[in-house]
Amino acid sequence: MKTQTLLLVTMALLLVGTSTRRAADVAENWTKHCGSCHGADGTAKTKAGRMAGAKDLTDGAYQKQFTEEQMLQRLKDGVVDKGKEKMKPFKAVLSDEELKALVAKVRTFAK
Template structure:
């Protein structure tokens, strides 16, 4: 391999890695804006709104085990309603793409230990 090829590969790799971290920052931003009010920055749900809504501790392995990915996608698209009422315990996400939803669920999974 020529040296110029090697240098090009390294630069391309850095650009791709950089794009990845920019995306991760977006998810942090969405979490802070749309989710942390209830779930808390740390996922523990130890906030005023979280206690009112009845959020569970997302750092708890048992809580994580009960969350199924497809059900979580539905929760983010449609929200979670109080049983038998039209009142939302968790509002649907605002302006989220399928990619955002996938990344947010991956973010939620990271709270587990």
């Protein structure tokens, strides 16, 4: 009985541990790979963002211009405009799961 309770508590703690770690990963990935251009808040008011020409992701009208599938595709393959790379491809850097989580995060910026 006692061992069983201990086991249950351990399992519960493990579950909590995994879910918080996963949530932190999205935020971490955003800061590490996206925030330099798109900003912590998605408004792209950063030096690198202005140089690259990143747009305001909190703009709901802008976000309506692309679907989640299109976002995912652009994140994987990058954005190239007139032969110039505006956003690099992330498929070699981040997994599908991580990119999908970032797509979901991008949607939370839209007002």
